[in-house]
Amino acid sequence: MRPTRTALAAAGLLALVLASAAAAYAMSSAGARWTPAERALLRSLTLASLGPLPADPSNRWADDSAAARLGHRLFFDTRLSGTGTVSCASCHMPELDFQDGRALARGVGTTTRRTMPVAGTAYSPWQFWDGRADSQWAQALGPLESAVEHGGDRTQYAHVIAAYYREAYERVFGALPALDGLPERAGPVADSGRAAAWRRLPPARQEEITRVYANIGKAIAAYERRVQYAPSRFDRYVEAELAGRTHTPASALTRDEEAGLRLFIGKARCVTCHNGALLTDNSFHNTGVPLPRVALPPDSGRTVGVRQAVAAEFACTGRYSDAGAEDCQELRFTVTEGPELVRAYKTPSLRNVGGRAPYMHAGQLASLAEVVAHYDRAPAAPFGHSELVPLRLSAEERRQIEAFLHTLSGPLVAPAGYLVPPATP
Amino acid sequence: MRITSPYRPARRRAATAVALAAAVVQLAGCMLFARAPEDLDYARTRTSEQGLYRGTIRPEGDSIPQGRLHRWTLHLETAAGEPVDAATIAVDGGMPQHGHGLPTSPRVTRHAGGGDHVVDGMKFNMSGWWVVTFRVSSAAGADSLVFNLKL
Numbered sequence: 001m002r003p004t005r006t007a008l009a010a011a012g013l014l015a016l017v018l019a020s021a022a023a024a025y026a027m028s029s030a031g032a033r034w035t036p037a038e039r040a041l042l043r044s045l046t047l048a049s050l051g052p053l054p055a056d057p058s059n060r061w062a063d064d065s066a067a068a069r070l071g072h073r074l075f076f077d078t079r080l081s082g083t084g085t086v087s088c089a090s091c092h093m094p095e096l097d098f099q100d101g102r103a104l105a106r107g108v109g110t111t112t113r114r115t116m117p118v119a120g121t122a123y124s125p126w127q128f129w130d131g132r133a134d135s136q137w138a139q140a141l142g143p144l145e146s147a148v149e150h151g152g153d154r155t156q157y158a159h160v161i162a163a164y165y166r167e168a169y170e171r172v173f174g175a176l177p178a179l180d181g182l183p184e185r186a187g188p189v190a191d192s193g194r195a196a197a198w199r200r201l202p203p204a205r206q207e208e209i210t211r212v213y214a215n216i217g218k219a220i221a222a223y224e225r226r227v228q229y230a231p232s233r234f235d236r237y238v239e240a241e242l243a244g245r246t247h248t249p250a251s252a253l254t255r256d257e258e259a260g261l262r263l264f265i266g267k268a269r270c271v272t273c274h275n276g277a278l279l280t281d282n283s284f285h286n287t288g289v290p291l292p293r294v295a296l297p298p299d300s301g302r303t304v305g306v307r308q309a310v311a312a313e314f315a316c317t318g319r320y321s322d323a324g325a326e327d328c329q330e331l332r333f334t335v336t337e338g339p340e341l342v343r344a345y346k347t348p349s350l351r352n353v354g355g356r357a358p359y360m361h362a363g364q365l366a367s368l369a370e371v372v373a374h375y376d377r378a379p380a381a382p383f384g385h386s387e388l389v390p391l392r393l394s395a396e397e398r399r400q401i402e403a404f405l406h407t408l409s410g411p412l413v414a415p416a417g418y419l420v421p422p423a424t425p
Numbered sequence: 426m427r428i429t430s431p432y433r434p435a436r437r438r439a440a441t442a443v444a445l446a447a448a449v450v451q452l453a454g455c456m457l458f459a460r461a462p463e464d465l466d467y468a469r470t471r472t473s474e475q476g477l478y479r480g481t482i483r484p485e486g487d488s489i490p491q492g493r494l495h496r497w498t499l500h501l502e503t504a505a506g507e508p509v510d511a512a513t514i515a516v517d518g519g520m521p522q523h524g525h526g527l528p529t530s531p532r533v534t535r536h537a538g539g540g541d542h543v544v545d546g547m548k549f550n551m552s553g554w555w556v557v558t559f560r561v562s563s564a565a566g567a568d569s570l571v572f573n574l575k576l
Binding site: 272 | 529
């Protein structure tokens with residue numbers, strides 16, 4: 001009996017020593033918990049890996065600070081709408097990460113898509129859920145003429161610029177064209193009366209007004225381009241982990257959040273598409289997102305979006321672009337057809353995703369829990385083919401991924417005053 | 426790096442691997458889904474399926490970036506080692522495990538001489554196993570060069 005008891009005690013002691021050693025190891029050498037490949041992957045997901053703002057050769061004024069100041073004023077100006085009540089900021093609210101918290105955006109009417117955030121979009125070659133615009137300035141011009149968003153038109157906007165922004169505009173873009181005799185309301189819009197008035201204008205007049213319109217977009221883009229994400233707790237966590245530093249409350253992840261991160265880059269494979277410092281591959285995928293809760297017209301996503309992008313009046317290759325022939329590589333080499341474009345939508349950045357319910361292109365999923373459950377379940381697509389396969393996550397794993405996603409929240413950063421309305425509209 | 430046997434065409438190997446991977450996915454779910462078959466040949470010089478050509482890919486900057494348009498040079502030779510300049514080359518590819526093609530439509534934009542062909546518009550937006558296929562047609566005949574990439 002005695003030897004057995006001794007052996008048991010020895011074994012117990014050994015187990016205790018091993019357990020404490022393991023615990024001490026886990027607590028003391030944080031960075032060692034990640035393999036070299038994981039460390040490289042983690043680094044690639046942080047803002048430290050983002051790199052400088054890519055040039056926008058299609059917008060000569062993209063980095064012009066006077067253009068950005070003008071764009072800031074235009075972004076918040078409700079006079080740039082058919083009703084005088086809608087500005088870009090009506091849906092892209094700075095205090096809500098430049099989105100509106102609604103399933104479907106509401107301008108002068110209700111749209112068929114969810115408002116997308118603005119920060120960091122200068123890094124994306126494609127704008128909108130279906131990528132139908134290939135620059136920030138081309139994107140900005142879409143809602144301004146949409147019957148359900150701003151509801152205005154080109155001659156109206158030219159008159160607004162002449163009345164309220166002449167000096168600021170002309171300092172950046174040069175002289176405004178003469179607007180004498182120009183209809184108050186005309187443009188290539190859905191409204192038949194205003195569209196007919198536009199058609200009656202000589203082509204040269206249409207072109208000079210359209211150039212003013214394009215410049216409005218370029219000024220707004222110069223502003224939007226300066227709105228960026230600042231580090232989140234996740235960024236600080238990775239920085240401390242990789243440097244082998246002890247975590248502070250500002251950098252520490254809870255056990256669940258850390259487990260969620262492991263799932264994010266491992267078993268759940270979220271990182272396959274949500275990669276890079278903005279956690280998006282800037283591409284388009286059908287992930288079998290359910291149909292919207294309200295009946296909307298059929299929406300085939302990138303299938304139509306890419307056709308619109310290629311043919312767009314304000315494309316990189318168009319006459320209002322400042323780009324040279326070799327500059328429009330994304331447009332030049334984009335995939336224009338194929339089954340994988342059907343109901344494919346842009347991978348959104350996951351930065352600040354925790355404060356941005358509801359989710360998906362028409363706000364179909366009300367919470368992050370629903371989103372994670374969707375990717376776990378991988379239902380068949382309503383149409384087209386979903387790229388997802390079931391993940392077979394446990395309820396705890398789903399909860400951990402959700403917990404991790406909240407660590408991606410951080411403040412926005414922009415030049416002074418740019419995250420609030422301008423003092424003088 | 427493992428060298429593919431010249432008697433077993435790469436695409437057939439890839440197809441077998443895809444079929445196997447698909448079967449494994451059915452059985453075991455996504456954890457295995459994400460992993461590429463282990464016996465893939467990632468060599469940058471490959472012999473074409475019917476053995477008519479040898480091709481070497483040279484990505485600009487050597488390492489293949491993720492999420493950025495970049496340029497490749499494809500060096501093309503006959504099986505006998507003669508550089509091939511006059512060729513029609515179509516570029517195709519995708520992620521076999523995801524059922525989608527390349528996110529861009531890369532093309533040969535210039536025949537640079539000495540068997541070198543400049544390929545523009547290459548882009549890989551996701552991590553994982555990619556396949557890039559060059560369908561080559563020249564006086565030597567029509568054949569396909571298949572390259573595996575791991576991002």
